[in-house]
Amino acid sequence: MASTNDTSEPWAKFALTPGIAVVGLGGAGSEAVQDLVRLGIPGVRTLSVNTDARHLLRMSAEEKILLGHRELRGRGSGGNRSVVLRAAEDGKEEMLRRLGPSEIVFLLAGLGGGTGSALLPFLVRELRATESLPIPVVFLPFQVELESNSNRRENVEATLDELEEMGGLLLAIANEKLRRFEGLPINRVFEVRNAYLHSLVTSLVDMIENPSQLNVDLASLKNHLRDAGLSTLIVGEYHISEPERLVQEALSESLLDYHLDERPSALLHLDGGSNLTLRTIDHVLRTLRRALGNPQRLVLGTRVRPEPREVVHLTAVLGGLQPRTVREAVRSTQIEPDPLLID
Ligand SMILES: Nc1nc2c(ncn2[C@@H]2O[C@H](COP(=O)(O)OP(=O)(O)O)[C@@H](O)[C@H]2O)c(=O)[nH]1
Ligand SMILES: [Mg+2]
Numbered sequence: 001m002a003s004t005n006d007t008s009e010p011w012a013k014f015a016l017t018p019g020i021a022v023v024g025l026g027g028a029g030s031e032a033v034q035d036l037v038r039l040g041i042p043g044v045r046t047l048s049v050n051t052d053a054r055h056l057l058r059m060s061a062e063e064k065i066l067l068g069h070r071e072l073r074g075r076g077s078g079g080n081r082s083v084v085l086r087a088a089e090d091g092k093e094e095m096l097r098r099l100g101p102s103e104i105v106f107l108l109a110g111l112g113g114g115t116g117s118a119l120l121p122f123l124v125r126e127l128r129a130t131e132s133l134p135i136p137v138v139f140l141p142f143q144v145e146l147e148s149n150s151n152r153r154e155n156v157e158a159t160l161d162e163l164e165e166m167g168g169l170l171l172a173i174a175n176e177k178l179r180r181f182e183g184l185p186i187n188r189v190f191e192v193r194n195a196y197l198h199s200l201v202t203s204l205v206d207m208i209e210n211p212s213q214l215n216v217d218l219a220s221l222k223n224h225l226r227d228a229g230l231s232t233l234i235v236g237e238y239h240i241s242e243p244e245r246l247v248q249e250a251l252s253e254s255l256l257d258y259h260l261d262e263r264p265s266a267l268l269h270l271d272g273g274s275n276l277t278l279r280t281i282d283h284v285l286r287t288l289r290r291a292l293g294n295p296q297r298l299v300l301g302t303r304v305r306p307e308p309r310e311v312v313h314l315t316a317v318l319g320g321l322q323p324r325t326v327r328e329a330v331r332s333t334q335i336e337p338d339p340l341l342i343d
Helices: 026-039 052-059 081-099 115-128 143-147 148-164 175-181 185-211 218-226 243-252 278-291 325-331
Strands: 021-027 044-050 063-066 104-110 133-140 170-174 230-239 258-270 296-306 311-321
Touching: 021 115, 021 185, 026 052, 026 104, 026 115, 026 133, 026 185, 026 258, 044 052, 044 081, 044 115, 052 063, 063 081, 081 115, 081 148, 104 115, 104 185, 115 133, 115 148, 133 143, 133 175, 133 218, 143 148, 143 230, 143 243, 143 258, 148 325, 170 175, 170 325, 175 185, 185 218, 185 230, 185 258, 185 296, 218 258, 218 296, 230 243, 243 278, 243 311, 278 296, 278 311
Parallel strands: 021 044, 021 104, 044 063, 104 133, 133 170, 170 230, 258 296
Antiparallel strands: 230 311, 258 311
16 A cells, blocks of 8 residues: 555546445354454455344444345245345345445355345456455354254255356355364354454555565456455464464365365465565475375465564465355265266
8 A cells, every 4th residue: 555655646636546345145144343453453344244134233343234124024044045135126225325435345254144145246257347356264063063954955055056056266165164262162163263364464565465475466466366266265373483383284284175176376464573485485485285186376465573483474375266166065075975866
């Protein structure tokens, strides 16, 4: 962003364009935004959209939109996607007006309910027709939720069908992968996941606002993400003397079971101190490239703090994952798979 004395130039407004918005859709999406706000995301616009007025009232996003108040009267969708779609058509102009100015719009939703599940594909489609790049982030429900509620399962499948048909970027996080934290209270478990998201959002802000020689410009960043296909997020932190371990640790803690296809990609951000040398960055890059089978597209951003630091923090969006992985992640949750359904 323009930080020096050029702000009187007629072009300076382009440097000041608001960059990133984070939007929670429905209950789970809004709770995630709530956590991001708590962790601090300065410079990022935050919004919450819901059909449930009581839930919306509790949220601390900067802007809130209640959808379908005439028909639903603020009582939520009751898991009904069609009623949410009608409400979305009604509220479309308002949503796009509020989201429109942002270059990158994170759309967060927990799949399985009515509101987030219906709004996510709707808004992805609408935003793709504008200058904004939507980054849909889906939380796939825990197995036990799917096993105990067929309506929830159908909503998940319907939303994934729609997203799959549309193609393009989809960042998926399987709640089931959070089971490794199952000794924690449930809200703490979600906080861990939301800390990953926080790392991603702040990395992108950093890449856009603090460009360095190793950084990409906003247009290439958007192009990279737009083409990333099915993606997930890895985050890791390790001692600066062991860059290979840093990558291995991060890869071993992914939030989705995935397979790599022939076109993997990575958007990588490293956050370290003044002792983060070119050699360390090089080691990290080589290790990641090897692990991903030499991805064709790799975008790197670095943040070097003025003081030395013991640890390096890595955040990466791994893209180009197997397109069926999300469906498999959901399908594999059937307790007794019917052999006739397996193709
Ligand atoms: N992280 C989180 N997940 C939730 C919360 N509430 C519901 N979920 C889960 O998210 C999925 C969708 O539910 P919800 O967001 O309430 O549906 P919606 O409001 O109709 O979009 C389900 O799997 C829920 O169990 C929450 O407060 N936090
Ligand atoms: Mg809800």
